[in-house]
Amino acid sequence: QKEVEQDPGPLSVPEGAIVSLNCTYSNSAFQYFMWYRQYSRKGPELLMYTYSSGNKEDGRFTAQVDKSSKYISLFIRDSQPSDSATYLCAGMGGAQKLVFGQGTRLTINP
Amino acid sequence: EAGVTQFPSHSVIEKGQTVTLRCDPISGHDNLYWYRRVMGKEIKFLLHFVKESKQDESGMPNNRFLAERTGGTYSTLKVQPAELEDSGVYFCASSRLIPMGYGYTFGSGTRLTVV
Numbered sequence: 001q002k003e004v005e006q007d008p009g010p011l012s013v014p015e016g017a018i019v020s021l022n023c024t025y026s027n028s029a030f031q032y033f034m035w036y037r038q039y040s041r042k043g044p045e046l047l048m049y050t051y052s053s054g055n056k057e058d059g060r061f062t063a064q065v066d067k068s069s070k071y072i073s074l075f076i077r078d079s080q081p082s083d084s085a086t087y088l089c090a091g092m093g094g095a096q097k098l099v100f101g102q103g104t105r106l107t108i109n110p
Numbered sequence: 111e112a113g114v115t116q117f118p119s120h121s122v123i124e125k126g127q128t129v130t131l132r133c134d135p136i137s138g139h140d141n142l143y144w145y146r147r148v149m150g151k152e153i154k155f156l157l158h159f160v161k162e163s164k165q166d167e168s169g170m171p172n173n174r175f176l177a178e179r180t181g182g183t184y185s186t187l188k189v190q191p192a193e194l195e196d197s198g199v200y201f202c203a204s205s206r207l208i209p210m211g212y213g214y215t216f217g218s219g220t221r222l223t224v225v
Contacts, residue, residue, distance in 0.1 A: 002152070004152070006152075036216075041218065042218050042219075043114070043201055043203075043216030043217050043218045043219055044153070044201070044216045045216070046213065046214060046215075049213075088152075088153065095158075095166055096141065096143075096158060096165075096166075096205075097143070097155040097158060097166060097169070098145075098153075098155065098214070099155070100152045100153040100154070101152060102151070102152045103152070103153075
């Protein structure tokens with residue numbers, strides 16, 4: 001079983017839609033949860049991070065972590081074509097190494 | 111500040127050859143990490159340097175892979191001899207020692223193709 005499970009998609013939505021991206025994880029030692037955005041031929045770029053359970057909002061993006069169900073979510077409001085990318089969730093425990101999901105390829109259609 | 115620089119950006123080598131990947135972290139970042147993504151799989155951790163010391167090399171696949179970090183600055187990852195299954199994208203990332211290393215900055219990666 002993978003430590004972080006993520007549906008690879010692809011996911012295609014119209015511009016302006018609310019996008020919901022989700023991951024589940026199995027490692028109870030994870031304390032930090034991250035969402036990375038990766039454009040083609042580029043490295044992952046940190047979008048948001050959350051410590052333990054709870055919500056975090058940054059502009060059009062909201063990250064949620066529910067440790068009781070081991071569920072990680074990212075919501076994108078008013079989606080834009082420039083949001084088209086691969087979105088990667090990741091967890092981190094005591095050791096400073098990220099455990100990634102497979103990534104979800106998202107396309108926002110104008 | 112300049113980002114994490116990796117080169118080459120792309121390398122095509124024959125099975126059995128040697129390849130060396132280089133990573134220049136952001137200046138002042140003591141943490142340096144190597145990750146790899148093989149086709150169709152998730153990005154996986156290879157190893158972690160703190161300055162010039164290997165903090166965690168639990169993700170290194172086998173002894174054909176050798177990582178070094180000279181003087182705590184740039185790092186190299188050598189694959190010798192390369193095998194077909196080594197093909198993938200190799201990412202380097204760096205972060206400050208404090209706060210916690212979750213604030214990674216990744217490079218654009220080196221795409222390695224072994225034929």
